[in-house]
Amino acid sequence: MLPSHGELLEGFAWHCRAHRVDMTDRQREGAEIAILGARRVAGTLATDPTSIPAAVLFGLSLHARELGPTWRGFGLLVLQNLTARTLGSSIELDDAAAIELHRLRLLAARDREAFERASDGERRAMFEPMRAFVASRMR
Amino acid sequence: MTMVAAHPLPISDEAAKRAWIEQQLAELTAEERQVYESDAGFRSFVDLALADEAANPGKAARSIAECQAYGGDVERELEDLATGRHPLCR
Numbered sequence: 001m002l003p004s005h006g007e008l009l010e011g012f013a014w015h016c017r018a019h020r021v022d023m024t025d026r027q028r029e030g031a032e033i034a035i036l037g038a039r040r041v042a043g044t045l046a047t048d049p050t051s052i053p054a055a056v057l058f059g060l061s062l063h064a065r066e067l068g069p070t071w072r073g074f075g076l077l078v079l080q081n082l083t084a085r086t087l088g089s090s091i092e093l094d095d096a097a098a099i100e101l102h103r104l105r106l107l108a109a110r111d112r113e114a115f116e117r118a119s120d121g122e123r124r125a126m127f128e129p130m131r132a133f134v135a136s137r138m139r
Numbered sequence: 140m141t142m143v144a145a146h147p148l149p150i151s152d153e154a155a156k157r158a159w160i161e162q163q164l165a166e167l168t169a170e171e172r173q174v175y176e177s178d179a180g181f182r183s184f185v186d187l188a189l190a191d192e193a194a195n196p197g198k199a200a201r202s203i204a205e206c207q208a209y210g211g212d213v214e215r216e217l218e219d220l221a222t223g224r225h226p227l228c229r
Contacts, residue, residue: 072206080191
């Protein structure tokens with residue numbers, strides 16, 4: 001099951017506050033829309049429960065700009081939390097894997113406009129590297 | 140089944156981490172506290188984030204500082220990852 005919009009939004013707001021990242025009302029609204037968009041994308045990409053954490057991470061990565069400087073840490077925590085809570089698994093990331101996952105997330109952020117123009121099949125193809133990578137790191 | 144860590148931390152360290160986590164939870168705002176108690180997803184997110192920070196002090200702050208330094212310049216980050224200049228590569 002996808003995480004609720006409230007769960008993601010409250011988590012993001014708390015993460016920002018806990019790390020003293022101030023956001024203007026406008027930035028907060030942007031983040032809220034980004035989380036809404038990320039969740040919607042994840043709902044269309046996740047084909048089974050095991051791919052939901054990666055799909056949510058992919059959706060959040062598409063919206064990295066609106067999420068501001070906490071996007072990297074927040075997304076990783078969401079990935080780990082969803083994997084543990086909904087699948088009873090964990091994500092194992094050594095240094096090399098953390099670099100590769102961040103690279104995949106940056107590619108998603110960079111290619112957001114192309115993703116938005118893409119067909120459903122093309123979107124799945126863009127998501128596939130992250131889905132496969134996360135799956136390979138699940139324990 | 141009881142899990143035993145291969146290299147358990149001294150009790151004092153574990154106690155200090157637990158105390159720090161408890162302190163952070165005590166500092167939740169009233170609204171956050173309400174959500175923490177009613178929403179299992181938010182609660183597990185906060186618990187995971189605090190445990191991660193307790194195990195890796197300063198990790199989140201470093202991540203934020205690095206993202207701020209790039210200022211959303213995704214191409215530069217990708218180039219630095221490719222050439223080993225990115226902070227994650229150090």
